[in-house]
Each structure stands twice: as structure tokens, then as C-alpha cells.
Amino acid sequence: MVMVTTLHRPVLVLDAGYQAVNVVPVRRALTLLAAGRAVAVEHDEAVALRSERTSVHCPVIIKLFIAVAHRVYRSLRVRFNKRNVFARDGHECQYCGATDSLTVDHVVPRSRRDHEFPEGGPTTWENCVTACLSCNLSKGNRTPEEARMPLRRSPGAPRGFMPLLHREADHRWSERWRLYLGG
Secondary structure, eight states: OHHHHTSSSSEEOOTTOOOEEEEEHHHHHHHHHHHHSEEEEEEEEHHHHHHOOOEEEEEEEESSOOOOHHHHHHHHOOOSSSHHHHHHHTTTTTTTTTOSEEEEESSSTTOOSSSTTTTOOOOOOOTEEEEHHHHHHHHHHHHHHHHHHHHHHHHHHOSSSSHHHHHHHHHHHHHHHHHHHHH
């Protein structure tokens, strides 16, 4: 089980000019390293990945041997998923600020059907927020207004992936990534 978790850890990807361009799982980073398309800039000394013939430390930051057009990455849409919702919201409940037992809450519940949402509340950036389990259960099948639980921030789609990189750095690899993220 440790191996599966390790292979999914985030690795910061830099281009040839040491500019952050992406975050990939360790598995993809190892593929880029083995193919000679990247070099490890920093690795985790405490975690070694072993095979029958070799052992490598788990990469934390890799650098590609090519330059990447940054305007392409700034304009990319960020994929909607639980991890990115948590990153957008700074890994904090948007009702009370808690950081434990986080879930994704639909602001307009999925079960609510009306003229505006005939299918119920959609699963979109604009309708989903990070909520602790306690707040999510307290809110139940109500809107924040009905539950008298105001949101700390209005939900919306992140603009580009750089803000999410900064939040991932705060949450996972604060000191190591921050140098390359300019923060």
C-alpha cells in the first residue's frame, strides 16, 4: 500500500528555464526521468523506490530539458475534481474554516430541482465547495441561506493552474516548491 501512495505523490515540473509548468504524479515523473526527458532537481531522501536491480529516491521536483510556452499553461482549464476543489479552497471548510474531515458540498444540493436547476444542483466549480463533514451534514438538503451558513468565499472556476500550484505547495511541499513558485 505504501508503494501505491508513493507513486501518486505530487511532483513539481519545471521547464528548462526553471519555471513551474505542471504537477504530475511520481509515476509520470519517473517515466520522464527514465526517458531522459527530465532530471531530478530535488528528491525525498527518506523515500526510496526499489526494483530488483536499482533504487532511486522519490523525486519532489523535476526539470524538463525543453522550454515550455507559458501562455499555453496559463490558459488551460483546470480539471474539476475533489483534489482541485480542495486546492482552490485552500484545504479549508468554506463554512467554518476547519481543515479536518473535508468533503465536497454542493451549494445548491443535487436533490433540489426547480425551474433554474431541473436536474438538481450541478457538479461544477460554481456550485461545489470544500466543507468539513460536520458542516456538510448540518447543511443537509438546504442552500447556505436556508441553513444560515454563509460561505466564506463565493465558488468559481480557478483561472489557470498557477494558483492551484501555490495552494498545493502550501499544503504538501511548502519549503521545497515555494522557491520555484515565486512565493
